[in-house]
Amino acid sequence: MDEKDRNLGMNRPITRRDFLSGVSVTIAGSILPRHLMALDQEFASEKSPDYYPPALTGMRGDHPGSFEVAHQMRDQHGWDLSGAINTGENYDLVVVGGGISGLAAAYFFLLNVGRKARVLVLDNHDDFGGHAKRNEFHYNGRLLVLNGGTLNIESPLRYNAPARQLLHDVGIDLDHYLSENAGNRKLYSSLGLKPAYFFDKQTWGSDRLVAPAPGYGEREEGFSLEFLSQAPVSVAAKKDLRRLNDAQQPDYMPGLSSAEKKDRLAKISYNDFLLNLAKVDKQVLWFFQIMPTGVFGVGTDATPALFCWEMGLPGFAGMKLEPTPEGVLADLPGGQHGRQKSAGGGGEIHFPDGNDTIARLLVRWLLPDSVPGKTMDDVGMARVNYALLDRPRQTVRIRLNSTVVNARHDGDPAKAESVIVTYVRGGQTYQVRGRACVMACWNMAIPYLVPELPATQKEALAFNVKAPIVYTSIAVRNWRAFHKLGISYVEAPTMYHTSVALSEASGLGGIQHPQTPDEPIVLHMVRTPNSPGQARKVQHRLGRIDLLSTTFDTFERNIRDQLARILGPGGFDPAGDIVAITVNRWPHGYSYTYNSLYDPMEWVFTTSHSRPCVIARQPFGLITIANADAAASPHTDAAILEAHRAVGEVLNRRAMPLLA
Numbered sequence: 001m002d003e004k005d006r007n008l009g010m011n012r013p014i015t016r017r018d019f020l021s022g023v024s025v026t027i028a029g030s031i032l033p034r035h036l037m038a039l040d041q042e043f044a045s046e047k048s049p050d051y052y053p054p055a056l057t058g059m060r061g062d063h064p065g066s067f068e069v070a071h072q073m074r075d076q077h078g079w080d081l082s083g084a085i086n087t088g089e090n091y092d093l094v095v096v097g098g099g100i101s102g103l104a105a106a107y108f109f110l111l112n113v114g115r116k117a118r119v120l121v122l123d124n125h126d127d128f129g130g131h132a133k134r135n136e137f138h139y140n141g142r143l144l145v146l147n148g149g150t151l152n153i154e155s156p157l158r159y160n161a162p163a164r165q166l167l168h169d170v171g172i173d174l175d176h177y178l179s180e181n182a183g184n185r186k187l188y189s190s191l192g193l194k195p196a197y198f199f200d201k202q203t204w205g206s207d208r209l210v211a212p213a214p215g216y217g218e219r220e221e222g223f224s225l226e227f228l229s230q231a232p233v234s235v236a237a238k239k240d241l242r243r244l245n246d247a248q249q250p251d252y253m254p255g256l257s258s259a260e261k262k263d264r265l266a267k268i269s270y271n272d273f274l275l276n277l278a279k280v281d282k283q284v285l286w287f288f289q290i291m292p293t294g295v296f297g298v299g300t301d302a303t304p305a306l307f308c309w310e311m312g313l314p315g316f317a318g319m320k321l322e323p324t325p326e327g328v329l330a331d332l333p334g335g336q337h338g339r340q341k342s343a344g345g346g347g348e349i350h351f352p353d354g355n356d357t358i359a360r361l362l363v364r365w366l367l368p369d370s371v372p373g374k375t376m377d378d379v380g381m382a383r384v385n386y387a388l389l390d391r392p393r394q395t396v397r398i399r400l401n402s403t404v405v406n407a408r409h410d411g412d413p414a415k416a417e418s419v420i421v422t423y424v425r426g427g428q429t430y431q432v433r434g435r436a437c438v439m440a441c442w443n444m445a446i447p448y449l450v451p452e453l454p455a456t457q458k459e460a461l462a463f464n465v466k467a468p469i470v471y472t473s474i475a476v477r478n479w480r481a482f483h484k485l486g487i488s489y490v491e492a493p494t495m496y497h498t499s500v501a502l503s504e505a506s507g508l509g510g511i512q513h514p515q516t517p518d519e520p521i522v523l524h525m526v527r528t529p530n531s532p533g534q535a536r537k538v539q540h541r542l543g544r545i546d547l548l549s550t551t552f553d554t555f556e557r558n559i560r561d562q563l564a565r566i567l568g569p570g571g572f573d574p575a576g577d578i579v580a581i582t583v584n585r586w587p588h589g590y591s592y593t594y595n596s597l598y599d600p601m602e603w604v605f606t607t608s609h610s611r612p613c614v615i616a617r618q619p620f621g622l623i624t625i626a627n628a629d630a631a632a633s634p635h636t637d638a639a640i641l642e643a644h645r646a647v648g649e650v651l652n653r654r655a656m657p658l659l660a
């Protein structure tokens with residue numbers, strides 16, 4: 001180990017349990033004698049008292065052990081079903097995928113047919129929740145919590161009716177939560193902490209942190225003279241940055257109506273708009289490049305100028321664009337756009353573990369004794385008992401570490417009475433039977449799982465190429481460096497992680513957010529592995545390869561180096577101050593949303609039935625399709641709405657008398 005690595009603390013004893021969960025499950029399964037395989041539930045690793053995935057650190061998200069079977073199935077175009085063990089289990093419904101959509105499908109099904117129905121949820125990860133995951137850190141007797149994926153309930157007032165009902169039924173009380181967190185929401189501003197930009201030496205010649213920068217909701221107010229006086233950019237770029245926020249800007253498309261301008265803005269990227277219409281200095285692009293990544297998974301090079309206008313990015317003041325009607329723009333439930341959000345969407349609700357609070361409350365609704373407690377507040381501290389998720393005599397079962405490799409009708413799909421679902425767990429292939437099956441997994445996996453599907457539907461399912469993204473959680477001993485530097489959020493567009501932030505201040509029940517900089521906290525870093533200049537889907541595919549081929553060691557070195565460079569002047573010591581690191585890697589992250597640079601306008605601006613997501617989500621015999629991809633929308637409420645529709649289709653297919 002060289003001196004630089006030692007200074008960064010690469011030799012420090014933090015837990016690096018890259019290979020813990022999934023792989024140990026595989027080994028446990030594969031050493032069981034074959035005749036005992038069917039009984040492996042009894043010996044499952046989930047039954048161990050210390051089985052608790054939220055507290056695992058190292059490489060999480062799509063963790064080792066969660067994806068290998070699926071990739072093998074993809075590479076060999078299916079799975080050999082000949083040696084599968086029939087577990088003898090029969091269910092009213094088998095749900096593939098234990099994310100919010102899969103859990104919601106189980107909820108809607110039970111709500112409609114009654115609690116006696118038999119439901120099995122299968123998921124390939126060691127934890128439920130899909131993208132909605134929880135990271136826990138235990139340090140000096142204190143529990144620190146952060147979301148490992150899904151961050152917020154966005155625009156709750158725009159949530160669709162089934163999603164609102166679900167939130168209510170599982171016990172979520174947003175008014176109570178908001179009032180409990182009123183103080184937290186002002187915490188960082190009350191300490192004078194502001195957003196900042198970090199100009200990295202590889203791009204700008206030397207490292208420089210500059211604050212205060214405009215915050216997320218203040219983009220239209222632009223960069224202050226104080227900020228620009230310290231920014232290491234050209235005089236021309238400074239002038240242009242000021243000009244973009246000037247209310248007196250010219251109309252860059254004179255003589256066109258608002259609708260005609262919007263049509264053109266939909267067909268050019270924001271980069272094109274800035275360079276070729278607003279004619280700004282090239283350095284200006286750096287400031288905006290990553291802004292759409294949090295929504296679309298790509299930067300301003302691959303995002304239409306119109307979407308950037310909707311998000312509140314500057315340059316459009318002189319163009320007199322008329323407001324976009326509610327609901328237009330890619331049929332995105334929840335209203336993800338800046339302008340729509342500010343107009344009564346209800347803001348963003350952030351639980352300490354993000355929307356995993358919804359997942360945990362849903363699991364409590366499905367299996368009350370597995371998640372101790374009774375209220376929204378007490379779910380914050382609840383330690384889920386994973387041993388209770390999958391027990392022989394219970395009607396609802398959630399089976400983790402189980403990758404579905406096939407689902408086929410037992411006979412002609414038009415007449416069959418059941419679906420045979422095959423999954424791999426611990427190296428062994430098993431089969432269960434369901435009277436219906438909801439695919440609440442990922443669209444692009446479904447053609448492999450259901451080879452019987454019509455070719456046009458398979459093609460439409462494969463259209464959804466998900467955007468890769470990484471949320472990294474770093475537990476640190478204190479946040480004095482942030483306090484000293486006067487910052488709470490740092491954007492670093494050309495670094496490995498493009499942002500680093502103090503975790504959003506929020507508490508739930510016994511989870512108390514740290515109130516002083518001397519207390520430990522979790523930092524939140526984001527990486528979207530983009531290749532600017534390439535077409536959007538090419539960027540997603542390259543990013544996925546990047547994420548799956550990067551070791552935890554590389555992540556750790558980059559994290560330590562980046563934190564040292566940004567926070568070092570505030571006294572941060574990466575070797576001494578970092579307690580633990582959890583890299584939540586999501587190679588298949590956000591659902592693909594239609595993008596007018598690459599897709600027909602009709603798909604983006606209407607709810608046309610020609611959209612691939614509509615063709616893809618058609619029911620097929622007893623198999624229906626839920627999950628957020630079915631709405632082409634990377635949002636929690638979309639995942640819930642699609643579950644509601646998919647369950648409705650199951651119930652419509654035939655009136656279902658329950659199994660005894």
Ligand SMILES: Cc1cc2nc3c(=O)[nH]c(=O)nc-3n(C[C@H](O)[C@H](O)[C@H](O)COP(=O)(O)OP(=O)(O)OC[C@H]3O[C@@H](n4cnc5c(N)ncnc54)[C@H](O)[C@@H]3O)c2cc1C
Pocket residue numbers: 070096097098099100101102122123124125129130131132148149150151152153154334402403404405440441442445449469470471586588589590591626627628629633634635636637638639
């Ligand atoms: C980093 C990140 C941040 C996000 N932030 C927000 C946010 O702030 N607000 C918001 O509304 N939305 C957000 N989203 C989007 C939101 O998380 C999703 O839209 C929603 O949770 C999707 O739910 P889902 O159940 O459809 O899919 P998923 O959560 O992906 O769940 C599907 C599950 O099926 C499993 N699966 C796939 N194939 C198989 C198989 N063959 N066998 C068994 N299981 C399988 C998957 O591994 C996964 O666990 C975010 C997404 C990401 C990645």
